[in-house]
Amino acid sequence: METLQVALDERSYPILIGPDLLTDGTILRAHIQAAQLLVVSNEVVAPLFLDRLTGRFTDRHVATVILPDGEAHKSLESFSQVMDTLVSARFHRDCCVVALGGGVVGDLAGFAAACYQRGVDYVQIPTTLLAQVDSSVGGKTAVNHPRGKNLIGAFYQPRCVLADTNTLKTLPPRELSAGLAEVIKYGLILDGEFFCWLEDHIAALRELEPHALRTAIRRSCELKALIVAEDEREAGRRALLNLGHTFGHAIEAATGYGEWLHGEAVGAGLLLAAKFAARSGTLSDADVARIESVLKAAALPTSIDGLAAEQLLDLMALDKKTRRGELRLITLTGIGAGSIVNNPPRHRLMEVLKDCGAV
Ligand SMILES: NC(=O)c1ccc[n+]([C@@H]2O[C@H](COP(=O)([O-])OP(=O)(O)OC[C@H]3O[C@@H](n4cnc5c(N)ncnc54)[C@H](O)[C@@H]3O)[C@@H](O)[C@H]2O)c1
Ligand SMILES: [Zn+2]
Incomplete structure (x- = not known):
């Protein structure tokens, strides 16, 4: 224990x-x-x-x-x-x-x-x-x-x-994968070494291998606890925990809640955020490929085929994580390094939505 x-x-x-x-x-x-x-x-x-x-x-x-x-x-x-x-x-x-x-x-x-x-x-x-x-x-x-x-x-x-x-x-396998999206998120925003560990252990996690499971849950809770201890009421750094979530919430809303599990929408959202970072010049294409392959190994969706980009953008603007009407997006400056961007350019958001299959 x-x-x-x-x-x-x-x-x-x-x-x-x-x-x-x-x-x-x-x-x-x-x-x-x-x-x-x-x-x-x-x-x-x-x-x-x-x-x-x-x-x-x-x-x-x-x-x-x-x-x-x-x-x-x-x-x-x-x-x-x-x-x-x-x-x-x-x-x-x-x-x-x-x-x-x-x-x-x-x-x-x-x-x-x-x-x-x-x-x-x-x-x-x-x-x-x-x-x-x-x-x-x-x-x-x-x-x-x-x-x-x-x-x-x-x-x-x-x-x-x-x-x-x-x-x-x-737990049904889809629900397990949905949880893995949040685990991957912690590695991406806070702990590059943990992300590397996940690259090697996703299969073991999907098989519920006890040691891997305990390690992943412990590290995830440690990272979340660290952020919460620093910023209990989300005045600052706790917002990093929303990586993938502004995109994810828009996907959930656009598909009427229920078709996509929250964690599945966050999974696709993590890739969208990574692509946004790459287009902004803060993340390499090689890192985006690593993120995509971990998400695939976790059986999470990596495409939003057929969803309407304009509608997603409007939903993102309505997300409650907006502050004083400004959209706040969590992005990456590397694997293990989340950061906050205020007012991300709409055209760049549009590009990444289309990169992932939105129309
Ligand atoms: N408070 C927070 O910080 C925070 C963070 C993330 C998500 N949430 C909230 O959490 C909710 C989503 O949680 P969730 O993904 O656990 O959904 P959930 O509670 O609906 O559980 C998912 C499904 O698994 C079933 N289930 C639960 N345990 C099971 C088990 N051991 N074996 C078989 N089936 C089992 C449930 O009955 C349900 O059908 C959302 O309402 C979301 O807003 C809150
Ligand atoms: Zn979440």
Whole structure:
């Protein structure tokens, strides 16, 4: 097992990574001590892991909220359902909310914990690769509004993150690849050596080789924790974590959410950002080729064939990462070196979208 710390003064917390955390009563009970627990999960994850978890807490008051599967349920309705359960079970200020699932469950449960009685403890038990390397770490919590993703939320840190790598065994391969996009992103913005390691280990990761998995998750969490510790509320460097995301969000929006997984759109977005960097003279064509080949090895899309370039550009301009109406794009000045460009020229964005197959 690996343990690392997110350093945020009195809000600091550990991330534990390893196989079988969910069957280890000692670890679970050491990190979840409240007398009243509310486990939030969904209809796919609960049948797989819920009993394993609750079986360790038969001496506590445990309530559960099991949501239907899907991003559509990261909603104010689900939030209300969690609040109703907390209130009707008479949960106190010192209860603990436990998120058991992917990023959807984690974001929603975290936001509910931030709001119930102005904030109660919560623990993340992420069960997708994306949640283990990204959404469970860093304290961004939210629900969606019909008009936009993550519009209602809070920065609120968990008490700890327990990432059981064995839970990934049941994850569909497409979801695993989607998580790999975020892993590759960390290497690209912050750690060239880690990117080289990924070039050699993508196949092992896709086969869930335990050592490779633990290394990739640990390094990803370390890099994210480093950035979050420096810039918890995204006033500066945390924006680097959006590499590939301005393009990615536009792809998700243009295809109506659901056709592309978020991580798949980010995968294509990473290549688009690399091509933007190459056209701006800050990245070599050889590096772009390396990035493309890692993405392909991770079974991520590298083309946006047939999507409308003009529409994507308009959607990019609307992305919430824009500041004072200016588009802020994350680009690369090398592998392992992310940087921020304000107001990237529209014609160059158009060129890279077309390079990747947009029309
Ligand atoms: N808070 C943040 O910083 C942050 C960062 C990135 C993404 N997010 C959010 O995370 C969400 C995406 O997270 P996600 O990719 O984990 O999606 P998800 O939670 O929808 O999970 C993906 C799918 O896998 C299923 N699943 C989960 N664990 C499983 C397992 N072990 N075995 C089999 N199936 C399993 C889920 O039921 C779902 O169908 C989005 O809402 C996004 O906005 C938040
Ligand atoms: Zn992402």
